[in-house]
Amino acid sequence: MSSVSLQAPRGTRDILAPDSARLRALTQAFAAESELAGYGQVVSPMFEQIEVFRRVGEETDIVSKEMYHFRDPGDRHLALRPELTASVARAFVQHRPPVPWKVWYEGPQFRYEKPQAGRFRQFNQVGAELFGSDDPQADVEVIALAWRFCVALGLRRVRLVVNSLGDRADREAYLAALAGYFGGRADELSAQGRVTLARNPLRLLDSKRPEDRAVVAGAPPIDEFWSPAAAAHFAAVRAGLDALDIPADRQRLLVRGLDYYRRTAFELVSDALDGAQDAVGGGGRYDGLVADLGGPETAGVGFALGVDRLLLACDAEDVFAAPPAAADVYVVDVTGGAEATLLAEELRRAGLRAERAFGGRSMKAQMKSADRSGARWAVLVGPDELADGAVSLRDMRGTQAAGGTAGQSRHPRAGIVAELVARLAAEKGKTP
């Protein structure tokens, strides 16, 4: 950092090309996958009345201590969205679309946290939600969508883990049982573990502290608290995934961070990611959330994937590279540059990716730039060409030595655009 004193706020960053193109490509791939399954895009505001998020649970860390919130000039208390399910559920309550309402979304979210690899204060997610059905097949469809997308990206080292948190009453009973169990062994827990116990015993289950893990190992399993209906639902979900050949590991200690989850909970974890942030996404069923937001009793299931972490996983597995940004044509003009402007515009109108230099640089310098642009062809305009109403066309992929004029041909200026369109089309046909 030299004399630059202004910088992006902590935990945020600028994404420049070609990384930005890669992010866009990932979003497009997700859109394609989602719409294939009948999900329509929903674009909701980046901020909401703070109440929207408070309703999802005050004990949730995301809500209680990680929200960016503020009062606007009209004294409205607002918050930048820390997650999207609540926003989408609010949209559902507001518009009451016919069910099943199937939506996908994409965009930044904000959480006030200490940043580290794969964790930012502004981060991007893609996700999907299905409102209005408690059919276990809905869970299967949603999970399959998330899974298929990871596979489509080329990720092979992603695992799906699933669990069921039971119905509301099951969850309450389990919570009480955990409180009793852990309470009796509080002295064996870590100091922080005891704090967690007081706040939410469920959280202790995925503690990473060794002292806590030893105690957790003997904790009562949630299975014993499932209602018959919840147990049957989970069995149906697992059978459905099995039928689709989607490998799902039951993980009895999986409890998600948002408190609104009921029954199905799942996560996608990457084994290619080292470090603590190995979850690329997660989701589950949240029957009851819509009612909490003031709507009718409505079932729902969905998921979100962290775009930044997905991209990190792609890097680790060496898949889903940035799309190439090579130019088709580079216009070299040593007659002042006005001709390059005309030609480049013509080429672009014809759909070719055309680049040119500015500032009246030497031919050698422009050729160097042409090379670095990755252009397939260079169109040269010098005094001779200009006088003859012609241009020189140079094959930049030739193996001839630099400096020579082999692989170069003269063409009438008038027909050069059509000529290039034809040549590029012919090549594209040969090598897709």
Next chain:
RNA sequence: UUGACCGUAGCUCAGUUGGUUAGAGCGCCGGGUUGUGGUCCCGGAGGUCGGGGGUUCAAAUCCCCUCGGUCAACCCA
């Protein structure tokens, strides 16, 4: 919020126990005779050593604060 490590040109980094005009590679710009790229050679631009304060005759090198990064706990995508 807690702890550990780190912060030198656009990028990756060197900078001996504090001592004259802070270096390299890559990148960028220009040149190697008349208008031509990818190799090679030469040259140039670019840094108030993250910022502020302190110790000292003297600090990129020591101390404090601050901002930022990385890693871990917490939590989560």
